[in-house]
Structure formats: C-alpha cells, structure tokens
Amino acid sequence: MKQFIVHYFFIVVLSLLSQISTAEITQSINAQCAVQIHSIRTVKTSSATVLPQQGWQSVDLPDQWQKRWKNYDGAAWYKIQWSWSCQNKAKLTEPVAFLIDYINSTGAVYLNGDLLWKNKNLQEPLSKSWNVPRYWILPLAALKPENNEILIYVKGNAFQSPGLGRIFFNDVQTIYDVYQKKIWERRTLFQINIILSITFGVICLVIWLLRPKETAFGWFALSSMLWVMFISNVLTTETFPFPTSLMAAQFNLVFFVLYIISFCIYLLRFIQKHLAKVESVAYFVTGLAIVGIFITPEAQIYLIFALIFLIYVSLFFLTSFYISYHAIRSRRIDYIFLSICLMGILFFTLFDLFLLSTYTGTDNGPLSPYTAPIITFFLVMILGTRLSHNIKKVEAFNAQLEVKIQQVSEDLSSSLNEKHQLELENVKLQERIHLSHDLHDGLGASLVRSMILVDQSAHNISNKQFLSMLKLLRDDLRQIIDSGSSADNKIPVSPILWVAPVRHRFSQLMDELDIHSKWIFPSEWQAVPNALQCLTLIRVLEESLTNIIKHSQAKHVKISMVYITENQFILNIEDDGIGFDAECVAQQGLSIGMRSMNMRLQRMGADFKLSSEPGCTIIQAIVQLKLPKLTID
Incomplete structure (x- = not known):
C-alpha cells in the first residue's frame, strides 16, 4: 500500500484537527510593509451572485463547515477583510500576492467586487479545487489604501468535508515559492x-x-x-x-x-x-x-x-x-x-x-x-x-538436467554398444549356422553324390571323371562362399533355367542308380522370387534329393513347381521310397537335413510341410511372394 492514502484523505482528517486561529493577523510583504487581516467571516448562501446581509459568523482557517452546519450540502461565502501598511512612511512598490491553500470542493474568488477566478463547474458535477493550491498577483492599482475585501464562494457536499483552507499574503516571489512547494x-x-x-x-x-x-x-x-x-x-x-x-x-x-x-x-x-x-x-x-x-x-x-x-x-x-x-x-x-x-x-x-x-x-x-x-x-x-x-x-x-541427460546418454550409448556387440556375436553365430547348413546341404550333397558314384561304379574311375567330381565339389564350395551376397545375384529368367543346374547334376546320378525322375516346372515366373528365395529353395531341393538317394530306396521321384495363386507357389518333391516316421523326426529333431530345410524356409517366410508313409513321401515348400507395387501416372 502506498502512503499517499493519508495525504489523499487530508481533507477527511481535517475534521479531527484543532482550529488554527487568525490571531497572527499580520503577514509581512517586505521589511517595511505588511498585510493586516482584520476579520474572516462566513455565511450560508443559495446564490453564487448574491451576498447575504445577515448571518455572518467569524471563523478561523482552515475551516470545515461540517462542524458548524451538520450535513449541510450547499454553498457558503467567506469574507476576508484586510489592509496593508508600511512603516517609516515607506511606500509599497510591488504588487501583493495572495494564495489559498485549497477550496473544497469548488468555488470562485473576488477582490473588492471584481472576479479574480472561478472553477469551471459550480453546479453538479462539481469541479475539484481541494487538491490544487491557487495564487493571484494583486496589482497596487486594484488595492485600496485602507480596507480591502476578498470574497470566496465555496460549494460542496457534506461528505466531502467542504470548507476553505489557509490563506497567505506576501510578495510575489515568496508566494510563488510556497505555491511551487505545494504543487510538488x-x-x-x-x-x-x-x-x-x-x-x-x-x-x-x-x-x-x-x-x-x-x-x-x-x-x-x-x-x-x-x-x-x-x-x-x-x-x-x-x-x-x-x-x-x-x-x-x-x-x-x-x-x-x-x-x-x-x-x-x-x-x-x-x-x-x-x-x-x-x-x-x-x-x-x-x-x-x-x-x-x-x-x-x-x-x-x-x-x-x-x-x-x-x-x-x-x-x-x-x-x-x-x-x-x-x-x-x-x-x-x-x-x-x-x-x-x-x-x-x-x-x-x-x-x-x-x-x-x-x-x-x-x-x-x-x-x-x-x-x-x-x-x-x-x-x-x-x-x-x-x-x-x-x-x-x-x-x-x-x-543438473543436462548432466543427467549426459549421464543417461552415456549409459544408453554403453547399453547400445553392448547390444551391438551381442548382435555382432549373434550374427557371427548365425553365419556359422548358415555356413554349416550350406556345407551340409550343398557341399554335403555333392560329397554324398560323389561317394555314391564311386561306390556304385562297376569299374575304376578314370582320372578325367575323378577330376570332374573334384571340380563339382569346388563349384559347390564357391557357391557356398558367395551365398552371403546372394541378394545381389541375378535371378534366372524362368523357373526352368533356375532349376536346370540341379536337375542336370541329380538326373545323371539318379539315372546311374536306376531312379526315374520327373521334373515339372512352369515356363515363366508369374511372381518373381528374390535371389535369396531362389538360393534357399535350391538348397531345400538339393537336401531333399540327397536324402532320397541316400535313404529312400525309391524308384520314382517327382519334382514340381505349381502356382496356387498369382503370388504363391509350391515346390513339391515326392518319391515312392520306404518312408519314415515324419512325426517322430519333427518332435525329436533326428534329421539335421530336415531341421536345416525348415529353418531356411522360416527365415524367408515360407512354410515347410512333410508327410511320409511307405510308398509315398512328400516334401513341400509353400512360398508367398510380394507383388510389385503398381504406379499410376
């Protein structure tokens, strides 16, 4: 709260003040001259132009008529009678300045019957002069040598503590200084x-x-x-x-x-x-x-x-x-x-x-x-x-948050590094597993085929034939080594060309073992598999044919590829061998080759189905392909 409240309510507090007598009736103008205030009187009035003849009362300033006229809302005249004089026959050579501390709430000032000043509004809404000191310079020509009269008209409401403040007579400079101080x-x-x-x-x-x-x-x-x-x-x-x-x-x-x-x-x-x-x-x-x-x-x-x-x-x-x-x-x-x-x-x-x-x-x-x-x-x-x-x-x-974030970032970085190391180890392990599968399915199949040729041969194998077998093993090994970049390999233009190398190798072997083979493949792709899918299916086919040659004692083998829908086909390998317990093999994992085929197909999102009984064993790889996205110009 600002302390100006007390100053603002100065007029209200004046009702509590003791009255200041005008016993000090002499106010100096200079060293030789002074003003003598003879009387200050007031009277109620109903007019701002007519001066009452009766009812005047002597008052001291400052004056609040609320003490004298309880709950009076109206106007009053104040009459100040004064004169000036100089000692030692000195003459007054400068004008007299007159200052009023305040008028509450509105009013007018007259000197010897002449209007000096008045407020803008003497009727409601009343102007306010309680917050403004006012002074006037009274020229000597307007002053009488003996008796002068200042009339002050004041109008206000009872709740405003209406009345008149102190008055001052002095030389112009002194009054101006007092005025400036009060304005400040x-x-x-x-x-x-x-x-x-x-x-x-x-x-x-x-x-x-x-x-x-x-x-x-x-x-x-x-x-x-x-x-x-x-x-x-x-x-x-x-x-x-x-x-x-x-x-x-x-x-x-x-x-x-x-x-x-x-x-x-x-x-x-x-x-x-x-x-x-x-x-x-x-x-x-x-x-x-x-x-x-x-x-x-x-x-x-x-x-x-x-x-x-x-x-x-x-x-x-x-x-x-x-x-x-x-x-x-x-x-x-x-x-x-x-x-x-x-x-x-x-x-x-x-x-x-x-x-x-x-x-x-x-x-x-x-x-x-x-x-x-x-x-x-x-x-x-x-x-x-x-x-x-x-x-x-x-x-x-x-x-602190930055430090914590830095610490968390470092912990996260450390965790990511550990995770990355684990992923690297996992990748290495997966590569080893893939390599073992590839060795088993690719090079293993070629070794078994070569072993069967040697074992079934009725006469000694010539150097040329033996060298051909070794070159075949070398090519299978190279294929295994290059399979890591299989995603970049070219895809054969048709299913027949895709299966041709495997058909050539195994047909020769099966002919020598008196196994009749039948190959049924479409002449073109309806939906083209990617390079990894082609390689995986080749490995599955090689593993299946190797198992047939090694264990089935079959006389007839049928290999086919059939599109079920536009983007789904089945690779089917069927033989008439002695068969085996498929459920037992699946539950106990007795066949490395079967597990290898199943894992390969799962990685590429294909399904592996196996059924076997004496006289009929069927292995199926069901592949779902992604159709190319259509673009509309």
Whole structure:
C-alpha cells in the first residue's frame, strides 16, 4: 500500500484537527510593509451572485463547515477583510500576492467586487479545487489604501468535508515559492508515483502473462492498476467520467478497497501462502463493502466511508504484521526485505497521522509523498529479486538436467554398444549356422553324390571323371562362399533355367542308380522370387534329393513347381521310397537335413510341410511372394 492514502484523505482528517486561529493577523510583504487581516467571516448562501446581509459568523482557517452546519450540502461565502501598511512612511512598490491553500470542493474568488477566478463547474458535477493550491498577483492599482475585501464562494457536499483552507499574503516571489512547494507535494509527487506504478504494473503484467505460475506478479500488476485509478483522484480537477461528485467518491473508494485486497493477496503470494478460508471471507466482506458503498444514504456517507476506509487500512496493517512474523520465522532474505518495506510504510503512515492530528499551522507537510516512490521502487526490486532467484533455480535445474541427460546418454550409448556387440556375436553365430547348413546341404550333397558314384561304379574311375567330381565339389564350395551376397545375384529368367543346374547334376546320378525322375516346372515366373528365395529353395531341393538317394530306396521321384495363386507357389518333391516316421523326426529333431530345410524356409517366410508313409513321401515348400507395387501416372 502506498502512503499517499493519508495525504489523499487530508481533507477527511481535517475534521479531527484543532482550529488554527487568525490571531497572527499580520503577514509581512517586505521589511517595511505588511498585510493586516482584520476579520474572516462566513455565511450560508443559495446564490453564487448574491451576498447575504445577515448571518455572518467569524471563523478561523482552515475551516470545515461540517462542524458548524451538520450535513449541510450547499454553498457558503467567506469574507476576508484586510489592509496593508508600511512603516517609516515607506511606500509599497510591488504588487501583493495572495494564495489559498485549497477550496473544497469548488468555488470562485473576488477582490473588492471584481472576479479574480472561478472553477469551471459550480453546479453538479462539481469541479475539484481541494487538491490544487491557487495564487493571484494583486496589482497596487486594484488595492485600496485602507480596507480591502476578498470574497470566496465555496460549494460542496457534506461528505466531502467542504470548507476553505489557509490563506497567505506576501510578495510575489515568496508566494510563488510556497505555491511551487505545494504543487510538488500535492501533484508532482503523485504524478511520479502514477508513472512508476503504471510502468511497474505493465512490466509485472507482461512477466505474469509469460509465466502464469508467478501469481505474485499478476496480483502486483492488478494492485498497481487499481492504485493508479484510485490516486488519479488527487490529480483530476473534474469528476469526469462520473456524472456526480457522489458517484465519483463512491467509485474512488471502491478502487481503494479493491487495491487493498489485491495488494494484500500479492503480499501473501510473495511469501507463497494461500489462506483459502481467510481469503474467501475477505472476498465476501469486500463484496458486501462495495454494495454498502453504493446503497449508503447520503446523510451517513461521511461516517460509513470513513469506517470502510479504516477497516481496510487495518486489514493492510494486519497483513503487514503477518508478513513480518512469517519473515522472522523463515529468515529468508527476500521476506525480511519485504517486511522492512512494509514497516517503513506503516511508520510513515502513522507519523503523518500524528503530524496531521497535531497540526499547528506550520508548513511541515506529510512525508508519505516523498517516501512512497522510493518504497514502491524497493517493492518492485524485491519482486524482481524473487524472479531472478526463480530463474537461477530454473537454470540450476537445467544444468543438473543436462548432466543427467549426459549421464543417461552415456549409459544408453554403453547399453547400445553392448547390444551391438551381442548382435555382432549373434550374427557371427548365425553365419556359422548358415555356413554349416550350406556345407551340409550343398557341399554335403555333392560329397554324398560323389561317394555314391564311386561306390556304385562297376569299374575304376578314370582320372578325367575323378577330376570332374573334384571340380563339382569346388563349384559347390564357391557357391557356398558367395551365398552371403546372394541378394545381389541375378535371378534366372524362368523357373526352368533356375532349376536346370540341379536337375542336370541329380538326373545323371539318379539315372546311374536306376531312379526315374520327373521334373515339372512352369515356363515363366508369374511372381518373381528374390535371389535369396531362389538360393534357399535350391538348397531345400538339393537336401531333399540327397536324402532320397541316400535313404529312400525309391524308384520314382517327382519334382514340381505349381502356382496356387498369382503370388504363391509350391515346390513339391515326392518319391515312392520306404518312408519314415515324419512325426517322430519333427518332435525329436533326428534329421539335421530336415531341421536345416525348415529353418531356411522360416527365415524367408515360407512354410515347410512333410508327410511320409511307405510308398509315398512328400516334401513341400509353400512360398508367398510380394507383388510389385503398381504406379499410376
């Protein structure tokens, strides 16, 4: 809360002040000349142009007619009779300057019957002159040598404590200096405070919009805007935009009430407190207070408004004491600085109240207008320190997070390296398994075939034939070595060309063993397998034919390839041998060749089927091919 509240309610507090007598009727103009004030009188009036002849009463200034005329809403004339004189027959060679401390609320000034000045609005909505000191230079030609008269017309409402402030006569320079001092205290300092409040409020509002979790900034911005609306009453000289003086006073008190509530909530949020029940009660009471401000009868406004004002000042005092108590307990530096600022506000507020309550007519003004901008600045600095502290905490957290991320990245990298090593080992193991299968299916089949040729030969094998057998074994070995890059091998243009090498090798062998073979393959691909599928199926075919030659004792073998659908075909190997227990072989894994065929087909996504009985053994490889994607131009 800004201490300007006390200064703003200077007029209200004047009702508590002791009256200042005009016993000091002489006011010096220079070393030789002075003004003597003979009398100051006042009277009620109903006209701003007609001067009553009766009912005049002597008064002392400053004067508030609420003490004399209870609940009087209207106008009054003040008559000041004075003269000037010089000692030692000196002559007055300079004009006399005249200053009025304030007129509450609106009025006009006449010198010896001539109008010097008047407010813009002498009727509702009344102009405001209680916040503006005024002075005039009275030329010697307009002054009478013995008796001069200043008439001051004043109009106001009872709830505004209407009346007239102190008056001063002196030389022009002295009066001007007094005027400038009062303008500085009553207007310039308030303008500075409003500018600071708007600036700090906008900054805090932007910070809150960018960081909604920083609610203290939002509440401070709201309180700053409400303070600006409240304290602007000190600077405005008209009631615009309000149609009456009463409505302007009502809204101004509403701004003050809302300011106190929002500022107290800001203080609580600053120390990170959410007193839900207390705040709910405060909101409810504030709602009732606002309603009461607008429905209070005009005769009771002075009392009710002062009561509401004191209640919310007390609320601020209680909040300040609570903040100080919490600061002492927590021992946090920012809380302690905030508590010091609040105690400064309370000290200067109480000091100004004491100064006004013991007012003796001196020029000692309140300290609040001077200290408020400084304390406001420190409040914002404390709030900025809080933001800086929070940002540093975020930066420290980000630094810790970066370290953790780096550590996790290193752990993840280590895990990936371990996984990569395991994958390499697994690949090596798979390659070994593939190599063993290829050796078994390819080179093994060629060895068995060669062994059978040697064993079944009725005469010695010639060197040329033996060399041919070795070259065949060499070619099979090369094929196994090159199979790792089988994905890059060329695919035969037709199924017949694809199976031709195997058919040539095994047909010769089966002819020698008196085994009749039948090969049925389509003349072209409907859906073309890839190189790896072609090689796998060749290995399956070689392993199947090798087993037939070694174990089946078959006389007839049928090898066929049939497309079931456009992208699915079956490689079928059938013989009329003695057969075997297919279920036992599948469950116990007794045949390396069978396991090899099954694993190869599974890796390429094909199905392996086996059925066997005496006289009929069938091995099937069911292959699903991917159709090429169609493109539409």
